[in-house]
Amino acid sequence: MVDKPFNSLEFSHIKKSFGRGRQNKRILKDTHIHLKQGECTLLSGKNGSGKSTLMRTLAGLIKADSIAISFNEQLLDNKKAYSFIRQHVMYLYQEPYMFDGSVRRNLGYALVRKNTDKIKQALKWADLEHREDTEAKCLSGGEKQRLALAQAWLKQPSVLLLDEPTANMDKHAKIRTGKLFAEFKQRGTTLLIASHDLDHLLQVMDRRLILENGKLLEVEKE
Amino acid sequence: MDSLSNTIIEALTLLFNGNAELWTIIGISFQISSTAILIASVPAVLIGFTLAYSNFFGRRLLISVFNTLLAVPAVVVGLTLYILLSRQGPLGEWHLLFTQTAMVLGQITLSFPILVAMSHSAFQSAEMRAWDTARTLSNNSISAFVIMLREVRFGLLGALLAGYGRIIAEVGASMMLGGNILHYTRNIPTAIALETSKGEFAQGIALGIILVLMAFLLTMILHYIQGRGMLAHGR
Numbered sequence: 001m002v003d004k005p006f007n008s009l010e011f012s013h014i015k016k017s018f019g020r021g022r023q024n025k026r027i028l029k030d031t032h033i034h035l036k037q038g039e040c041t042l043l044s045g046k047n048g049s050g051k052s053t054l055m056r057t058l059a060g061l062i063k064a065d066s067i068a069i070s071f072n073e074q075l076l077d078n079k080k081a082y083s084f085i086r087q088h089v090m091y092l093y094q095e096p097y098m099f100d101g102s103v104r105r106n107l108g109y110a111l112v113r114k115n116t117d118k119i120k121q122a123l124k125w126a127d128l129e130h131r132e133d134t135e136a137k138c139l140s141g142g143e144k145q146r147l148a149l150a151q152a153w154l155k156q157p158s159v160l161l162l163d164e165p166t167a168n169m170d171k172h173a174k175i176r177t178g179k180l181f182a183e184f185k186q187r188g189t190t191l192l193i194a195s196h197d198l199d200h201l202l203q204v205m206d207r208r209l210i211l212e213n214g215k216l217l218e219v220e221k222e
Numbered sequence: 223m224d225s226l227s228n229t230i231i232e233a234l235t236l237l238f239n240g241n242a243e244l245w246t247i248i249g250i251s252f253q254i255s256s257t258a259i260l261i262a263s264v265p266a267v268l269i270g271f272t273l274a275y276s277n278f279f280g281r282r283l284l285i286s287v288f289n290t291l292l293a294v295p296a297v298v299v300g301l302t303l304y305i306l307l308s309r310q311g312p313l314g315e316w317h318l319l320f321t322q323t324a325m326v327l328g329q330i331t332l333s334f335p336i337l338v339a340m341s342h343s344a345f346q347s348a349e350m351r352a353w354d355t356a357r358t359l360s361n362n363s364i365s366a367f368v369i370m371l372r373e374v375r376f377g378l379l380g381a382l383l384a385g386y387g388r389i390i391a392e393v394g395a396s397m398m399l400g401g402n403i404l405h406y407t408r409n410i411p412t413a414i415a416l417e418t419s420k421g422e423f424a425q426g427i428a429l430g431i432i433l434v435l436m437a438f439l440l441t442m443i444l445h446y447i448q449g450r451g452m453l454a455h456g457r
Contacts, residue, residue: 061354090358097355099373109359109369151359 005188006158007072009035015065016050016057027053028064029214033192035159040181040191040204045211051194054211055161058192059091090157094164096148098136103128103147106136110151118154126150126180142173149180152189159190166197174200233427243404244425248432251409254322255390258329259337263382266334270341270381271367275353285342291335297394299331304398320401325409328395333385340384344377345370379447387440391433 012032018025027050035041045051056062060082069081076084099106107119123129126146131139136147145165152160162181166174174197181204184191195201198208208219236244273285305311307319307327318324345353352373356366371378393411400407402416410429417426 056354059358061357086357087361091354092358093351093355095351097349097351099352099355099369101372109356112361112365155359 006037008070009037009159009190010070010073011035011058012068012070014054014057014067016053016062017065026214028057030066031211031215033058033209033216035190035192037158037190038185038188039206040185040193040201042198042201042205042208043192043194043211043216044196044198044208045194049211050214051211052163054216055091055163055192055194058085058159059089059161060085061091088158089161090152090155090159091161092145092148092152092163092165094167095141096144098139098144098147101136102133103131103136103139104133106147107150107154110154122150122154125153125183127176142169142177145169145173145177146180149177149184152184156187157189159192160184162191162193162195164195165193166195166200178204229423229427232424233431236424236428237431241428244428246405247408247410247413247429250322250405250407251390251411254325254396254409255329255386258326258389259333259382259386261326262330262333262337262385266337267341267371267378267381269338271345271370273338273342274345275350288335288338288342292339294335295394296328296332296392296396297398300328300395300398303328303331303395307399319399320403320407322400322407324399325396325407328399329389329392332392332395333389336385336388337381340381341374341378344374344381347377348374376447376450380444383440383444383447387437390436 010032014028014031014033015026016028018027031054033041033054043051043054053062057064057067067081069076069084071084099109103123104119107122108114111118120129123132126149128143128146128150131143136144139147149165165181166177169177178200181191181193181201185204191204193201193205198205209216210219211217269288273281273288303324304319306313307316307324308314309319318327348370353366353370356369356373357363360366360369391411393415396402396407396409397412397415400409400412402408402412408416410433414426414429414433417423417429
């Protein structure tokens with residue numbers, strides 16, 4: 001189970017722009033997103049619509065021009081919001097960055113204290129047992145993605161943000177990764193997945209949002 | 223020719239017979255330079271890190287300033303600190319001129335821009351994705367920073383060695399700030415300058431051999447470290 005169960009998590013009044021003066025480009029225009037525990041939301045939108053910016057903003061990796069975070073319908077002040085994000089929201093890149101060292105070492109970074117048993121479990125969960133001592137930078141794209149998911153599995157964030165996780169994967173790898181997403185959901189982890197790959201995510205997806213002109217729109221279920 | 227070969231033999235004899243004066247000079251050199259590099263490295267690495275991953279007003283200007291400071295001659299650093307530390311200077315009350323502390327200050331000033339510039343490029347070479355991943359994996363900024371230190375350790379070690387190489391062999395600042403006092407502030411480069419001016423080449427050559435050996439050793443270590451770094455990054 002996730003370490004911080006919740007009923008609702010709402011990010012509102014999210015504004016973000018880049019550049020100054022005439023170069024200024026508003027990417028997110030006072031938008032909001034409401035997440036429920038264990039729910040999987042698919043985020044789609046055209047290339048350059050700001051999906052990655054939105055996700056990185058939600059993860060606290062980019063400073064928003066404005067943002068308000070409510071947890072279980074209670075508004076968090078700025079300091080608490082930042083600390084909340086750091087502890088409970090995790091963002092994974094399309095091409096996850098692997099640190100120098102073995103797969104085992106990279107998994108260890110997701111733990112506050114070294115725990116060999118947990119690392120072994122994570123390796124088994126991500127089907128990377130045979131790669132334990134391999135240099136993480138030398139893994140294939142799909143294996144890197146599974147390793148990043150195994151790090152998330154160890155860290156147990158309440159919210160997991162995934163940026164195009166199945167891009168550049170073959171069909172087999174996509175199915176395998178989809179199963180890992182389903183296991184996160186079972187654990188109670190909230191997933192927000194930016195992807196164009198609707199077919200492979202239909203089974204785990206609960207709802208779909210589209211980012212258009214800096215605002216999020218909910219797509220009605222067919 | 224005979225005179226040159228005799229001087230070299232004399233220099234080697236001084237080295238291998240454990241001449242006390244010579245080895246004291248060598249000891250002072252390493253002690254002062256090691257202290258300077260240890261003190262300078264922590265703030266320099268933090269500044270290099272901040273310049274690489276933070277966006278603040280004046281960041282580009284600060285990077286240009288540190289890059290410019292790389293080219294400042296040791297004697298100018300020595301002169302500036304001499305004016306500050308001399309009896310009439312603003313820091314004259316500290317009575318630091320012609321002490322080992324003054325030499326350490328001079329060497330910190332000299333090595334600082336190298337350490338900042340090289341650690342900045344080491345962190346920058348790791349790209350923003352690395353810092354974002356470290357932050358997302360860690361519960362606090364300190365543990366994320368520790369992950370990054372390990373990630374760029376080869377670049378940082380290179381910075382330390384380059385800084386050390388710069389200060390162990392500099393003569394200008396050490397001469398002006400230390401005063402070349404035997405058994406106290408006389409280090410390898412100031413001793414070489416003094417012995418050469420007296421026409422006593424043997425001790426100068428002996429100390430020169432130590433400096434050349436050390437430069438060779440530092441270069442070898444640097445090459446080894448860079449090789450390890452490239453292997454680790456799959457190149």
